[in-house]
Amino acid sequence: MLNSILPTILFFDHATYARACHQALCGASPNEFTALGLIAAIGCIGAYFILHWLRKRLWADWRRVYVVCLYFVPPLCVLLLFALSVAILGEWPSTALLSIVSLGTSLLFTMQIPAVALELVFRPVRPLRLSLRCLTVLLAASGFFALSQPERDINEVVAAARALDIDIGFFRLNLASLAEGVATGVVVVVIAHGTVNWLGARLRSSMHLPPNFSLAIRRILDITVWTIAATIVLQRAGIDVKAIATFVGALGIGLGLGLQRLAASYVSGLIVLFEQSVRVGDVISAGGIKGRVTQMTVRYTTLMGADGVEALVPNDALTLNTVLNQSWSDDNLRLSSSVHIDIASDVAMAKQIVVGVLREQARVLAEPQPAVYVADIADGRIRLEAQFWVADPANGQLNLISDINEVVLRSFGEHRIRLAPPLPRLAT
Incomplete structure (x- = not known):
């Protein structure tokens, strides 16, 4: 991934920069590294208080602006403190050290731009947001490491990572493909989660589809989107999808014998949703339980009795047993x-x-x-x-x-x- 991304975002020769970076890292004194670490720590602390102040003022009405600030305020604070120290101390940092800081910040900014776009468009949940933000930092650090190798080209660094094999059960991976799979996985999961939520919201708000049809289509779309996402991630990670399909098929036969009742509930749920034999709001009696249907999922249907107690009835009970529906033709x-x-x-x-x-x-x-x-x-x-x-x-x-x-x-x-x-x- 790095060998295809980095050449498109850098406007200078890798070998020239790598030699300068190596010389700066070797020639910098411990005091300079300590000062850089102090500047970074103070900048991050200042960014925390700034973001805390911005959240109170932007979160309610300007949430997207706050998301952009969340990505770019910390590195900007570090850069401003670094520029302030240069202005005060004069010739304290060497030119090579300045180039290292500028490149590291540029890499971080470049990796954060697509992350910000993904978060604004697909609105991931909190764990996915944190994973996406951590991924930008890791990608920037990996790019900085690859560019700071004076004796190797970027392709050589990637080839060395591919030579490091990792055994995981029946699968044999390399470090580069595993890292690429993890990075692709975070991005694909964010896109899949946002797509599923967007399609679900559109189906729920549709005035042309009955609620049961809408719910059934949402469940089918969920399975389709997540299957495609898993296939993409496995392929990018270098895992043979055919081998996994064979393994999962053999495992499915064994699990199917033990979980056939659960599978029957899922299939029955789709049948009930498409047939509309039971709908949300109907008053039914099934399996000796009488109540009003308050929720329908692919696996079970929720009935609320007259005493307020809710019962979860497996959907196969609605297809295999006699169901008394007081609201089938009308509510009378x-x-x-x-x-x-x-x-x-x-x-x-x-x-x-x-x-x-x-x-x-x-x-x-x-x-x-x-x-x-x-x-x-x-x-x-x-x-x-x-x-x-x-x-x-x-x-x-x-x-x-x-x-x-x-x-x-x-x-x-x-x-x-x-x-x-x-x-x-x-x-x-």
Whole structure:
């Protein structure tokens, strides 16, 4: 990588600079190195406080400007302190030492420009941001080391790194290919992560795709993007992708026997998402669990019960078992409520009162019309059962039945409709 990047960013001969760099490093006194280290340390400390001050003022509204400052403020602080020391101390640093500092800073700036562009465009998460920033420093240090070898050309330095073999299990790598694979891996992962997030946001905001389709397509895109990214990284690292494919295939056969239930859940998840047999917001009953669907992933579906407890149901349970979906064609749900009245009470009046109460409830649908039936006559009791429909079962069922019962009890008292007395307990 260095043998292709460095010649395009340097405007002087490598051999000439390498000899000057070697002479400066050999001729510099310990005091000069100590002074350089002190300047670098003070510059970094000053950059920390400057960035801390800028973060308070730029993070909320000018986050991208702060990201640019985060990369370029530290080396600029070191350069300014170095220039200030030259202005104060006069001929303290030699010309060769000045060229070393200027080249090192130029290399760092050059490596940071694509890193800043990647971070601004793809917005990686914190671990990826830190990896990207560390990579710029390592690449600049590697370039500085390669250019400071007076007896070798850059190609010779890279060839020497390729000659250092590293054995990792079944694979044999060299130092250059391993370093190139790590560097490529950081860049590719940042791009893949940003691409996946961008595509996911576009699919979520799409008004033309059902939510289930959007989720299924996102999962397929995730697998596709990360597979391509892994292939690119392995190829740049010098690892034979065909050998890995053979190894993974053999491993997959063994794992497939033990993880077939997990694989079935993933496949079933895609089937459920594309068929839309279950959607977020539906009220379903599956595997003896009833609740409202709050989340769907490729592996499981989350059901929230009436008590607020969430259950994670594997997706294969939705394809292999019978699923009761109250919201399949619409959200209408029939509810019922019963009341026992005395056998001597006016049944017609009681039915009229209950129907009137149902029609006064805003959540009870007018069509289909609510109705009251004489469901049972036994032991001097008459059981009236009211049946009615609601269009918003997610807003609660027991609260509506409770409101209806309270109004019915009050109306029965006003019209002298007597409730049936409790049945006598059997002697034990």
